[in-house]
Amino acid sequence: MMSKAVEEIKEPTVKKRNPRRVVAGLAGLSGALFLASCAKNAPQDTWQPKGENAQKIDDLQKPVFAIAGVVGVIVLVAVAVVIFRFKDRGQPIPHQTHGKPVFEITMTVIPALILAGVGVFTARTVFDLAKTDDTEMIINVTGQQWWWEYDYPVQDGISAPIISSGQLVIPVGTKVLLRETSRDVIHSYWIPALNGKRDAVPGRVHTLRLEADEPGIYAGQCTEFCGLSHANMRMEAVALSKEDFAKWVDAQLAAYQSPTEGLAKEGEAVFIAQCSRCHQVNGLENANGDPIISAPEENVLAGAAPNLTKFMSRNTFAGATWDLLNKTCRDNVWNATSEEFGAKYLAGVSAECLNVADLRDWLRNAPAKKPMYADPTKLADTGGLTRGMPNLNLTEDDIDKLMAYLLTLK
Amino acid sequence: MFTTGSKFYLGISTLAAIVSVVFLITNDQVALGCVALLGLMVSAGIIAGASLASRDGGETENATTSAAADAAPTSSIWPLALTLGLVVLIVGIVTEPLVFVIGIGVILAALAEWLVQSWSERASADGKFNALARKRILNPLEFPILATAITGVIAISFSRIMLAVSKDGSAILFIVISTLILVAISLFSLKPSIRTTTVAAIATIGALGLVSAGITTFGIGEREELVIAAEEGHYSHQECGEEKSKYYDKHVERTVSSKSGVIxxxxxxxxxxxxxxxxxxxxxxxxxxxxxxxxxxxxxxxxxxxxxxxxxxxxxxxxxxxxxxxxxxxxxxxxxxxxxxxxxxxxxxxxxxxxxxxxxxxxxxxxxxxxx
The missing domain is CATH 2.60.40.420 (Cupredoxins -  blue copper proteins)
Known part of the structure; x- marks a missing residue:
């Protein structure tokens, strides 16, 4: 009776998969993923060092990655062998042994030796990267939601302080020490081609060394989640030859030239009325001839807004998220040879090269372009202070005038 | 139809509703009072519903089959404490985060006590065992929490007394109180046979005296020199001159905790x-x-x-x-x-x-x- 009942139970039909097809599928997927990692245009590729510090990290990470890869392959092959060779085929359970001292000690000592070896080289690299005694230039780097400010203290080759944002300009072959801090939350500074990352923490000063081997632009990204527009907090390090860097310094210290007539002059008036509350332009004066001093601390939670004195000498705006140059001119600068790069970068942004579309969109309604906490009806928690640039409700005429004025700031 | 417990809480809920209406009619500033009263109405209603649903923990399906369920449940203060916690929580939502957190604390404590009490009363047919079971579960939580709360109240009371009396008086009072405590403890240790109830009674009287004095001195306020110092900002006003300042330089900071954060x-x-x-x-x-x-x-x-x-x-x-x-x-x-x-x-x-x-x-x- 019982056996009959058992016979009546039909085994469920299981569609058997062809193991070869599964392996082929997995191999195909792995290959596709591997090939996807070989992007041609990858400015933040951590495997392409362009400076001494990044090279030290690269010299460490490649052998460590190789060792990890070899260990990983050995472990995976061993697992695969065990899975396939000792698959349950109904064979009796083999004799169980407990304890193989020689094998266990070997399997403990080998990983310990590998880790100790890696540890020694890692510690040496960490101490190397933390050195500050051979500094040749210092730059203060201050992070805030969602852009970076750079100020250059007075030092050899810089006779008066320089303040900039978005693009960090450095001379090639110079050991530059960044002194990082933050005005609001924790950010992290990272230019992969030049060094590892370092947190910028409010109330603290952390140091990071950069040195670029060749002229060019090196892209980076804030790597500590810092709020709504964290993904739009980018940065670029621009390396110039020492001669070109000296020219850049001279240009940054050149006195402000107020436009004398036309649309740019009208744009200056719009700027004074609408923008100078937060944005400083050194040298800008009111009708009485008094300098106009911005007061970002009264409008922005971080207490700062980018200084726009030499705005068009940079190639980016809004936290280096958008280019000030249109695509043709941008490619012209980015793809320039080492010899040509300095002259092309120092030319700044001309009317012909301006990325009109993105800058107009930004001036028309900044929070619509880059997510920010700037809605005036939702600022109760910050006492009316915004995080980022609010919508100024500028008219199209005002935007035309402002664009004309901004083009004069270089 | 209605159980005894549910009638009690429905009564509280109805009373709260009536008082809310009266409160609305007779007062101008009604927001906070109404939140508290309507909160009481709702939370008492919830407890009444729970009481009704569980038939006051009385007759259950197992009543006829389990000896442990023979005894009637005892009275419990915890549903009332839960109601109070809910009211505090609701008031906290519209006032201060701290009040909200206190509400959560009261709710959690009341729920834990209520649940364990209900369970322990039906743990077995032996009342003594049930009481022991309850203690073994709850005492490890109750004693530290109670001790912390009592210590906090005594410390705050003591600080109020010290701030109210004169500077010399506070030093004398400190010596006197600590001497009394030392003498009392020494006497207790010399008489091991003394009854615990006697010790507990003396400690309770001492604590109550301290808390009463704390409440009284809180009403009196801080001594005059402290009030003047606060008004004149003795401890915050920096005197950046050449001379040593009487107040600002009084207690000089000698340690630096963050040397690496300096520019x-x-x-x-x-x-x-x-x-x-x-x-x-x-x-x-x-x-x-x-x-x-x-x-x-x-x-x-x-x-x-x-x-x-x-x-x-x-x-x-x-x-x-x-x-x-x-x-x-x-x-x-x-x-x-x-x-x-x-x-x-x-x-x-x-x-x-x-x-x-x-x-x-x-x-x-x-x-x-x-x-x-």
Missing amino acids: ATVILKDGELTAKVLGIGEGQKQITVPRANPTSILFQNLDDTDHRLTAYLGKEPVAEGVTEDILTCTQMIGKGGKQVLTIKINKPTFAEGPYTLTVPGIEGTSIEMIVP
């Missing part, structure tokens, strides 16, 4: 002020300070006499056409002493500068702070 170390040595700047080195007479960002500077006095570091941070308007220097400074520190000075400058140097660091009493030496 520069300013050193006074042989009457000369120099800065050691991170990344640049020693002997600097100029430091760059980021605009509108709190920045720390470490002052180290290597001179033989006491000195302070004073920062000039521009001017601020105090009346129509009248401005005053903005100064901030360290305390007066002795030889070898260190202290951090945190400054924030909102305007660039070309607007209000030069900003300087000086040592009052030492002329001709300063550090310039440049704000880009």
